[in-house]
Amino acid sequence: MTTLRSETVKPVAVAPPRRRRHGSVLPVLLVAPAVLLLVLFTFAPAVYAFVLSVLKVQVTGGLLGTSTAQVFAGFENYVDTLADPEFWDSLGRMLIIAVIGVPATLFFATLFALCLDANRARLTGIWRLAIFLPYAVPGVIASLLWGFLYLPATSPIGGQFIDYFGNTGIFFAVANVATWGVIGFNMVVLFTAVRAIPKEIFDAAQIDGASELQIALRIKLPMIAPALSMVALFSVIGALQLFNEPTTLKPLTNAISSTWVPLMRVYSDAFVNNNIYGGAASAFTLLVMTVAATVLVNVIGNRISKRSAR
Template sequence: MTTQTSQAPARGTRRRRSALPYVLVLPAVLLFVLFILAPGAYAVVLSLQRRKVSGGLLGTGSKVVWVGLDNYRQVLTDGELWSSALRMLEVGAITIPVTIGLALLFALLLDTARARFTRAARLLIFLPYAVPGVIATLLWGFMYLPATSPIGGDHIDYFGATGVYGSVANIAVWGAVGFNMVVIYTALRALPPEIYEAARMDGCSELQIALRIKVPLVLPAITMCTLFTVLASAQLFNEPNTLKPLSNAISSTWVPLMKVYTDAFVNSDIYSAAATSVVLAVAALAVSFVAARVVQARVAGGGR
């Protein structure tokens, strides 16, 4: 009798323990469904529809009709969208290598044996990441204006047709370097110090240790940061949209997300905007999948 009584609470405890992971994951699942999955599904539904005006020339009525893939054909043949995507790639060509290069450089410098005041330096480098993107863009925008610029606004056209690419990329880099530096620095600190001691005993300099030991071992972290930066570049919106009133070179469709915003909320064409959003989301997922496979291959290969 005592054995049966003791076994019953044990089974109840095992059930509660087995259910605990699902209870802990449930809030994240609900948030994912409510704010990502459901809006995404609604966008797909909208992308397959179109509002049709009826009533002849007077346009006395309208109704929503299913048009299948017509919106996608219109989006994929829209030259304005491809031009905005090209501008996004040009900004990304500046942002991605500069962001990862500076983040890696700062992380390596902070990880050297002679580094001093590393906590304060990490905080100062990370601080721009905590500044909201719109506020950061406004701050830099006033620094770019000739009337208020302390960085040569009278001699450099920061808002010209060519200079605006560097201006937008500079703001993106300024805000993203700190986060990526922390990720790479954390990976460096996780490496066993015995490796460095053995390398120094063999006569390696700090530069050789950084390039031949540290960088290969933290390559998965660098690859992950590159993925984050690529996805952030694909979502470029705040910087050019905030700078648009200050620059004639930035149109309302300068990058793809600005075109989505203009189509949906200025031109009231939510169906084309939804199709464009779905295309951009699929492209971002494809990039994420390829990058994730690269990271897995690097981790499985020991960072080689």
Template sequence: MAIPLPRRSPRGAYHAGRSRLPYLLVTPAILLFLLFVAAPGVYALILSLQARKVSGGLLAAGSRTVFAGFDNYSTAFHDTELWGSVLRMVGVGAITVPGTVLLALVFALLLDAPRVRLARFSRLTIFLPYAVPGVIATLLWGFLYLPATSPIGGRAVDYFGSTTVFFSVANIAVWGAVGFNMVVLYTSLRALPPEIYEAARIDGASELQIALRVKLPLIRPAIAMCSLFTVLAALQLFNEPNTLQPLSNAISSTWVPLMKIYTEAFVDSDIHQAAATSIIFAVGILAVSFAMSRAARSRFGAAAPSGRGDRGDR
């Protein structure tokens, strides 16, 4: 006599499908990460442990790949040109990070002020530079800087001087990044419950006091997140100086670390040294990101401030 098998109820099948749904949704992101991040990283690590050995004397009749161990890393650590590019990157970041966050915060507070006019138009105008590709924006600013085509005093001010070039590059980065950070901060402000503002006004607080003593403390996690994003963007500086290089003698082919890595790989044809430098640079970025994330989590907590919902759009 055959024993009938138990049937899965429709409710059990529904719950089983729902339990698998999150894994199905994240599968494309995981595959893309493995394909375009993890696999190239492993390949770069393998290349960094190798070197190209030329044979054949002066004629250089042939070459072969040999295991070099950590020789490429030792060369990178003792490369003064690399550390000089790091210092220049830090110099630009010292202008870009506070400039971007402060301007985004000021714009967000102004747009969140009561009885503000043309709020939608102003938001779009501030955000629009973020939608412009970085290379195109840099070319536009490059022509604004050139003395022959500059409408902003290029004949009187040397925007490509050895010192002013830092501000010229930082200006382009700030111009393109303020809009995104403004939207993040403005969204955080709109999520705050309006009862807090009403209570502060009843206590006699002015709009400036509300902005400085009420709004800013409540959106500090959002400010920390914008600061983290801006620091990471500053560490990956490449498009602006690389595009401005033909216009300025003050910008060399190794002006920032990513330009040096590009030069080593595609100009000097030393792919193994470039891989070692890129591994060192990637580890440094991960360390900075991890340290800032831990500091923000310990200072503000993992959860962002929550309110009763958006207060609507003006």
């Protein structure tokens, strides 16, 4: 009788696969140009602006004042900027335009995105292009076109009866130009987010008897909350960078001064009044405010997105 012996099979050690070196280098090479451009055209100018903001020109040479020299000024330029009432007035005017433009941008961009995604929508490609087209028009040209539409002598939209260039109407006029130019881009962002939602969710909602309006309000809107937060962030940053529209409309009305919004004040200080150090302090102050507003909007958007996901 043969006795069978059970032998223990030892596992064979398998060497781990070798990582390819070019696999870790390739992402770095792809990202490097973007990082380089970011450093050269964003971080470097910001650092240079901060350096200029803590300097000032001091006249030397006794009573004759024969020469000038750059000296360290500390935070003197920042104190002058924050103590200037016109800086706060320009900031307030910018906030008024933001209060008008940002909700309007979110509303119309979301409305167009949901309408284009509706089952009954036809010729969506043409409508999507038509809505996006204003974004391709440069801001200066768009402001000139709207300026002619606002002028009473040439206006086909009631310029004879509505004072678009009045002290109150100018806020809506500028906000309209700024909003008209960015709705198309934001609509594309939101439309892409809506199209990324699985279609099975809509089919299940329709089987349960949900109407298209209910699907849009109770399913689509909560699921594109992160995209809405991003659009809101873009809109706030754009409002803080308002410059082209009021500068282009300035020759057409007395309601817009050379320091009407903060960036116009920075330009006036640096390149008109030859106060480049004060302009740098104003620009860096606006940069800090922009970063703070960005962080605040991002935090609020993340909280809204988390609540919508529950």
